[in-house]
Amino acid sequence: MKPIQSLTTLVLTALAPIVWGSTYIVTTELLPANSPLIASMLRSLPAGLILVLLSQHLPNGKWWGKLAALGFLNIGFFFYCLFYAATYLPGGMAALIMSTQPVLVMVLSYVLLKSDFNYKHVIACLLGITGIALLVLNHQADLDAKGIFVGLCGAVSMASGVVLTKHWGRPPAMTLLNFTGWQLLLGGLMLLPVSLWMEGFPQDLNLKNYLGYGYLAILGAIISYSLWFRGIEKLPTITVSFLGLLSSVSAVMLGYFILDQSLTWLQLAGALSILISILLASSYTGRLTSPPVLKANKE
Template identity: 25%
Template sequence: MSPKDLRALFLLAAIWGGSFLFMRLAVNDFGPVAFVEMRIGISALFLLAVSALMGRLAALKTHWKPIAMCGVLNVALPFYCFAYAAQTVPAGTLAVINALVPMFGALIARFWLQERLTWPRLLGMVIGIAGIIVLVYEDLSFNAQGNGWAILIAVAAPFFYGLAACYTTKFLQGVDSIAIATGSVTASALLLLPLAIWTWPDTPISNVAWVSAIAVAVLCTGIAYIIFFRLIARVGSSKTITVTFLVPLFGIFWGAAVLSEALTFSVLLGAGIVLLGTLLATGVVGRRMT
């Protein structure tokens, strides 16, 4: 990977790690549904403009049904899960939970796509789950003051991402990636629009929340998608997906630097265990063991 591509990879990780910070700053003002609609609505307009300029809209007409379903699995559901959890769960914790995506993807691919699941990859999944338990154990209470339900809902987000990845592999193989990104975000925005209008807050929304919502839409969704797909085109998907290992580090950093979230031993240990599990589950370590 060239220095230019490496800089782009770290920039992408910093942007995606910052998305959890922006969620924490905005979601309590907007509410989960309205916040998600703001995020994907603005992103849809941005991506539609980019797709039109690049001449990528034709694929939307041909494949709109599977692209819309991809939007439900890859955008609407996981974005809502993380937004709901962000009302109480620290940004750094959410970023680490997001690192479970490759594990869920590998597990679902084993049963749905009949992909081979080696023992090192299976061990990685077990280690990753153990890391999440270490990370959230102190907050895993299901009483009125606990974050147990919010954490479980957050864990559902990487499950949906993994399911979406397998769905895309099965039903959208060979379809232009920019068209998939644009169509899935647009379909999700249209789907959630009525509910967002219904749940729009009556109280005034702070300037910080507005700026955060716009930033997560344009920077963390629209621009990040373009960087992501350009990296795939330049260095391939296997190298680009290593951004998964960097996002939690930036998520923890932004949460501590901006929101003064505590860097406890359990947070650092849990994050390290999750990253080790992710390395095994994605086959990065397994390839060297076999």
């Protein structure tokens, strides 16, 4: 991959976590209260159904199991953890917990992908976590213990999904949109019975609620996950994992501009620290300039 193509891929992939950063504000301002499972299901299931119907391609053989596993890790379980953390924790604190994900990706990439990492990645991890800590330093809210635990489970789920997506690649006959659609659909189907059983479908939905769910399905799922999986194919997993930290910067900035929340110099220093960590992790270009590795798995 040429340097300019690498930069373009990096920027396009970064758009996904920037959009995901708006999940916190959409959850609190547009969606019905205390319904993380329903929100997760309505974000993934309609989006996956649309993409699968448009592409009209069925996976074969072992790919049913692989797509189910990826749908669970990348979508079903992760969405629940994300929305639960966004519902029961301050948005910035949920982002701080999720920021452990690059560390997990580094370890899993070393084990499964035989990827190497160096001192730059370690420093980038420290800068990233420190940056997010500075972003949420001014929060004075009681923290829900279960919310913290579920948030950590979400970080593990996302890290595992990123690495396995890179490890397995995708079937050569399956387009990127089809690959994204099946994960969203299967993940949404996993959430459907659980969400209806535990929460039930919310009553008396208004226009604001519908707009929130539509935003999450179209921008937060179809568009952002297509860009995200494209980035996983073309970039090193460690680089992709650090881009995920942008969601916390996005969440804080949206809170400042839309909700009139405070923004201190420490928070600005935290955002700068995160950007430096991303640049530092991306500067290790040993594999950035190599062509993407898509395993020629037979369907």
